[in-house]
Amino acid sequence: MPKVTYIEYNGTEHVVDVPVGTSVMRGAVDNNIPGIDADCGGECACATCHVYIEPEWFAKTGARSSQEESMLSFAAVTQDNSRLSCQIEMTAELDGLVLRMPEGQH
Amino acid sequence: MNAPVNQDLAQEVAAIPLDKIDVSDPRLYETDTWGPYFARLRREAPVHFCAESYFGPFWSVTKYKDIMQVDVSHQIYSSETSLGGITIRDREEKYQRPSFITMDPPRHDEHRKTVSPIVAPGNLAHLAGTIRERAAKILDELPRGETFDWVDRVSIELTTQMLATLFDFPFADRRKLTYWSDVATVDVNAGTAIDSEEKRDEVLQECLACFTELWNQRVNAEPRNDLLSMLAHGESTRNLTPKEFLGTVILLIVGGNDTTRNSISGGLLALSRNPAEYRKLRDDPARIIPTMVPEIIRYQSPIIHMRRTAIADAELGGQHIRKGDKVIMWYKSGNRDDEAIENPDAFIVDRARPRQHLSFGFGIHRCVGNRLAELQLTIMWEEIMKRFPTIEVVGEPVRLYSNFISGIKHLPVRIPA
Ligand code: HEM
Ligand code: FES
Numbered sequence: 439m440p441k442v443t444y445i446e447y448n449g450t451e452h453v454v455d456v457p458v459g460t461s462v463m464r465g466a467v468d469n470n471i472p473g474i475d476a477d478c479g480g481e482c483a484c485a486t487c488h489v490y491i492e493p494e495w496f497a498k499t500g501a502r503s504s505q506e507e508s509m510l511s512f513a514a515v516t517q518d519n520s521r522l523s524c525q526i527e528m529t530a531e532l533d534g535l536v537l538r539m540p541e542g543q544h
Numbered sequence: 545m546n547a548p549v550n551q552d553l554a555q556e557v558a559a560i561p562l563d564k565i566d567v568s569d570p571r572l573y574e575t576d577t578w579g580p581y582f583a584r585l586r587r588e589a590p591v592h593f594c595a596e597s598y599f600g601p602f603w604s605v606t607k608y609k610d611i612m613q614v615d616v617s618h619q620i621y622s623s624e625t626s627l628g629g630i631t632i633r634d635r636e637e638k639y640q641r642p643s644f645i646t647m648d649p650p651r652h653d654e655h656r657k658t659v660s661p662i663v664a665p666g667n668l669a670h671l672a673g674t675i676r677e678r679a680a681k682i683l684d685e686l687p688r689g690e691t692f693d694w695v696d697r698v699s700i701e702l703t704t705q706m707l708a709t710l711f712d713f714p715f716a717d718r719r720k721l722t723y724w725s726d727v728a729t730v731d732v733n734a735g736t737a738i739d740s741e742e743k744r745d746e747v748l749q750e751c752l753a754c755f756t757e758l759w760n761q762r763v764n765a766e767p768r769n770d771l772l773s774m775l776a777h778g779e780s781t782r783n784l785t786p787k788e789f790l791g792t793v794i795l796l797i798v799g800g801n802d803t804t805r806n807s808i809s810g811g812l813l814a815l816s817r818n819p820a821e822y823r824k825l826r827d828d829p830a831r832i833i834p835t836m837v838p839e840i841i842r843y844q845s846p847i848i849h850m851r852r853t854a855i856a857d858a859e860l861g862g863q864h865i866r867k868g869d870k871v872i873m874w875y876k877s878g879n880r881d882d883e884a885i886e887n888p889d890a891f892i893v894d895r896a897r898p899r900q901h902l903s904f905g906f907g908i909h910r911c912v913g914n915r916l917a918e919l920q921l922t923i924m925w926e927e928i929m930k931r932f933p934t935i936e937v938v939g940e941p942v943r944l945y946s947n948f949i950s951g952i953k954h955l956p957v958r959i960p961a
Contacts, residue, residue: 483906542665
């Protein structure tokens with residue numbers, strides 16, 4: 439199964455298996471990794487699953503939809519490599535993905 | 545234990561012809577009898593058309609997933625003031641007060657971005673200290689062994705102090721904020737002195753005058769971290785018309801006030817009616833408070849509904865919505881939908897996914913202040929549990945006549961001596 443490394447804001451790393459076809463958000467929530475709230479359960483409607491993708495992985499995660507774009511624009515502390523993790527579906531190519539959590543979700 | 549199921553009421557509701565059910569009647573919320581009406585709609589007509597009501601014809605959306613669909617489809621379901629805005633009541637043009645909650649993109653997005661930094665994580669951490677100090681002082685001054693009104697002494701006081709802090713509003717005059725907020729949302733048929741839109745407007749003009757003066761002071765000073773200064777200096781908000789400015793100020797006053805106030809009152813009420821849950825809290829406050837706070841907000845559903853107006857034809861829950869139709873999302877009902885939330889009528893302080901509720905809305909208008917509201921409730925309950933193992937509710941709550949704000953006007957309580 440592909441692996442994802444989630445790095446909390448305080449630096450704590452979590453390496454977990456995330457099945458192909460599940461979202462990167464789900465991978466965090468199902469493994470009780472703190473730092474991703476996912477209030478809307480993956481509907482691209484809350485922006486509380488915000489993450490920063492490590493630059494070398496960013497292009498591989500695909501393009502943001504316009505809905506993701508607008509939800510992200512209201513999230514706090516966004517950067518160029520920001521994504522909503524519920525909108526990234528796990529694939530074999532994403533094996534080894536590394537991402538970081540922001541200071542807070544809101 | 546939950547509110548007793550009233551069999552007579554359930555039978556009465558079952559006997560109403562489906563097309564005559566009208567959940568817009570504010571008395572349903574004043575008397576806390578809305579439950580069986582929505583239960584029936586969710587079961588028999590989840591997207592329901594009410595052809596005749598005091599507020600004209602409207603669609604009711606009552607299930608969680610359908611509400612989510614409306615909330616995320618802002619291209620179809622508009623919030624624009626000129627189409628009717630976000631409340632079931634239509635307002636004459638001269639009484640419309642546009643703000644970004646009643647705008648569609650792209651203007652909504654520009655305005656929202658100006659205001660949202662005040663509640664960014666860093667700023668919230670900074671506010672937390674002030675909130676704790678003020679909460680502590682309010683609680684320390686409460687009487688022991690005598691009955692007092694929790695709403696006035698705690699819920700209103702704490703939220704009003706917070707609001708004064710956010711705006712850097714003159715502290716001694718802070719109850720004016722409470723008054724304006726109440727006036728802005730009061731139902732003109734509720735039996736208060738505000739019995740017409742005209743009277744409402746008179747009072748809100750005082751509010752505008754006061755804030756215009758403050759605005760003038762801030763615009764001529766260096767930018768600071770309060771909401772008024774941010775509005776006065778923000779690129780997209782500094783040229784607001786007086787009407788837009790008033791709309792935005794009221795949005796922030798109401799947004800940050802009534803809703804949080806009623807969650808503070810509703811939380812205590814829910815705990816007192818569910819002793820086993822209160823015990824869980826007492827046994828381990830540090831573990832329970834983080835899940836209890838969102839549960840309080842779900843259970844109270846401080847905003848009863850939000851309205852949209854269809855700007856295109858659409859399918860929703862098997863019904864055909866036409867361009868121009870008034871569509872009401874009943875958050876209070878969606879939060880009691882057992883297909884989305886397990887055992888939804890129960891108040892459970894340690895739910896697995898307590899933030900999965902509709903009280904803050906979803907999509908581009910999702911509440912800007914949601915984490916701030918949670919922060920206030922969290923700190924308040926932490927400080928309460930340090931002081932008072934129990935607070936007794938000693939009488940029935942008095943509820944607000946409104947189909948928009950789920951309000952508790954008075955809640956008599958006693959802290960054992
Ligand atoms: C428990 C407390 C609160 C509840 C239940 C609540 C509820 C809501 C809801 C349902 C919406 C969505 C409106 C829509 O979809 O049309 C909203 C929007 C909003 N809320 Fe709150 N709110 C709360 C606290 C606050 C606080 C503390 C603030 C102040 C900072 C605030 C400011 C706003 C603003 C500015 C909007 C408009 C957002 C937009 O249109 O983009 N709210 N709120
Ligand atoms: S979980 Fe809500 S936007 Fe991703």
